[in-house]
Amino acid sequence: MAYTTEQLRALDQQHLWHPFTPMKLWLEDEPLVITAAQGMHLIDSEGNRYLDGVSSLWCNVHGHRVPEIDQAIRRQLDKVAHTTMLGLASEPAILLAERLMKIVPRSLKKVFYSDAGATAAEIAFKMAVQYWHNVGRPEKNEFVGFAEAYHGDTVGAMSVGRVPAFHKPYFPLLFKVHFAPTPYVYRSDTPDDPGAVKEKCRAALEAILRDHGRRIAAIAIEPIVQGAAGMIVQPDGFLREVRRLASEHDVLLIADEVATGFGRTGRMFACDHEAVDPDLTPRASPAATCRWRRRSRRNESSTHSSASPGRGKRSTTATRTPEIRSRVRRLSPHWNSSRSMT
Numbered sequence: 001m002a003y004t005t006e007q008l009r010a011l012d013q014q015h016l017w018h019p020f021t022p023m024k025l026w027l028e029d030e031p032l033v034i035t036a037a038q039g040m041h042l043i044d045s046e047g048n049r050y051l052d053g054v055s056s057l058w059c060n061v062h063g064h065r066v067p068e069i070d071q072a073i074r075r076q077l078d079k080v081a082h083t084t085m086l087g088l089a090s091e092p093a094i095l096l097a098e099r100l101m102k103i104v105p106r107s108l109k110k111v112f113y114s115d116a117g118a119t120a121a122e123i124a125f126k127m128a129v130q131y132w133h134n135v136g137r138p139e140k141n142e143f144v145g146f147a148e149a150y151h152g153d154t155v156g157a158m159s160v161g162r163v164p165a166f167h168k169p170y171f172p173l174l175f176k177v178h179f180a181p182t183p184y185v186y187r188s189d190t191p192d193d194p195g196a197v198k199e200k201c202r203a204a205l206e207a208i209l210r211d212h213g214r215r216i217a218a219i220a221i222e223p224i225v226q227g228a229a230g231m232i233v234q235p236d237g238f239l240r241e242v243r244r245l246a247s248e249h250d251v252l253l254i255a256d257e258v259a260t261g262f263g264r265t266g267r268m269f270a271c272d273h274e275a276v277d278p279d280l281t282p283r284a285s286p287a288a289t290c291r292w293r294r295r296s297r298r299n300e301s302s303t304h305s306s307a308s309p310g311r312g313k314r315s316t317t318a319t320r321t322p323e324i325r326s327r328v329r330r331l332s333p334h335w336n337s338s339r340s341m342t
């Protein structure tokens with residue numbers, strides 16, 4: 001049975017909650033109902049086309065209905081849609097990890113599949129704590145985050161990237177985090193002097209690490225640009241300074257590339273702009289992943305688990321990404337590989 005636009009709207013308003021959406025306003029409105037898409041465009045139930053200007057909230061790196069991706073999904077569905085990674089290996093998950101290794105900074109050696117950006121960030125936080133536990137320093141279990149940062153909506157991610165407008169009701173659930181100021185040049189006291197803003201924020205971060213570094217497991221940062229905060233671009237060299245301070249104070253660096261990874265800032269990864277190697281990096285492609293730079297063999301077990309990661313269908317989709325990327329690179333000179341940077 002085909003539903004009319006009005007019927008679909010009525011059912012939506014009756015049964016659905018939408019993310020970060022005040023439902024009172026939603027119910028007063030007449031939402032577009034998307035029924036199809038092609039390339040850069042969304043198509044609504046009335047046949048109108050719209051430019052998907054936010055790339056379906058920055059999830060859609062290659063556009064809609066890319067033939068290679070759709071065919072890969074169909075082929076995989078003819079084999080198997082999902083098997084567990086718990087106790088079993090999976091062909092597409094293995095092949096994707098191998099391909100990812102060719103494009104990430106060389107220091108990153110391991111992939112852990114997640115199912116969303118927030119859970120990838122959450123896993124990175126857990127891995128950081130587990131690492132220090134495994135090397136005999138369990139007291140290092142606190143985090144440094146940046147003001148205005150966003151790492152997602154699970155409890156750990158909300159703790160480290162705290163956005164009052166989204167997260168205030170949950171503050172009682174969140175764990176303690178040391179917040180460093182973000183170098184937001186435009187809104188700073190010296191908008192014409194990015195160097196001064198960078199230095200002020202660097203010094204503030206250094207003071208936190210000096211005072212609390214003994215107990216800090218990791219610094220979490222959205223490298224180069226804080227997306228959800230309003231596309232706040234960091235001054236040149238800030239990320240490099242954060243990397244340097246992390247190493248100097250024996251603290252891991254978590255570069256959350258969920259919003260920036262896979263070409264979204266013009267380089268393959270935002271860290272490539274400053275040739276920075278993070279220790280852990282949550283990323284979101286068709287399969288959300290968390291990558292680990294090996295520092296200790298003792299950390300080579302994971303106590304995070306979930307039933308859904310490494311789905312064949314998603315991994316197969318993601319394995320098409322490098323091929324599509326090379327096709328895009330031919331069209332766009334800005335799409336450089338990370339290897340050329342490091």
Ligand SMILES: Cc1ncc(COP(=O)(O)O)c(C=O)c1O
Nearest residue numbers: 116117118150151152227258259
């Ligand atoms: C930097 C960053 N980390 C994590 C997330 C959370 O990703 P997800 O919505 O897939 O959980 C986002 C979402 O926009 C993000 O921008």
